[in-house]
Each structure stands twice: as C-alpha cells, then as structure tokens.
C-alpha cells in the first residue's frame with residue numbers, strides 16, 4: 352500500500368476549492384484513501400453483487416467527491432486543468448489531470464512518467 356501524501360503537499364498542484372471545506376476535504380481525503388485503496392484491491396475480480404464491490408464503489412465515490420471539493424488544479428501546463436482521481440490499469444488509484452497528454456501522480460504524490 353502506498354504512503355498517502357496530502358493533496359495540498361504535492362508539487363505543481365494548487366487547490367481552488369471553497370476554503371470553508373477545502374482543509375477538511377484534504378484531511379478526510381488523506382484519511383479515507385488507504386481505506387478506499389484496500390477496498391478496491393479486495394474488489395478486484397469479485398462479483399459486482401458482492402458487498403465488497405459495493406463498499407469499494409462507495410468508497411471511491413467518496414474519494415472522488417472529496418477531490419472535487421478540494422478542487423485541485425494541475426499547473427504543469429497553461430492553462431491549469433482540473434485533477435480527478437481514477438483507477439489505472441494496474442488497479443491503483445492515481446490523480447490524473449485533464450491536460451492532453453495528462454499528468455499523473457500516485458497517492459504518495461510521486462509524478463508518474
């Protein structure tokens with residue numbers, strides 16, 4: 352399991368979400384990511400009808416909404432673009448921006464080449 356870094360500590364990412372919720376969203380995101388990560392790993396190859404699949408999906412939706420609440424932007428190209436959380440082909444959660452080509456970070460904040 353990766354060592355999760357808070358979204359506001361990752362280089363080239365700025366947060367533009369409502370300040371009233373941004374700080375809590377970043378903290379709750381950091382606390383929730385390991386849970387969601389474990390559930391998603393457990394759900395690989397499991398029937399969609401299995402409760403673990405539902406738990407993984409719900410956890411992922413929570414993560415996704417917390418990221419939207421923090422409203423991270425990628426500053427690696429101009430203009431800056433939104434960042435969302437997604438699951439890559441290896442089943443790992445990553446942050447990915449909407450630039451083309453997209454920039455990607457793992458949950459420990461390391462940029463994926």
Ligand SMILES: [Zn+2]
Pocket residue numbers: 425426427428432448449450453454
């Ligand atoms: Zn980008």
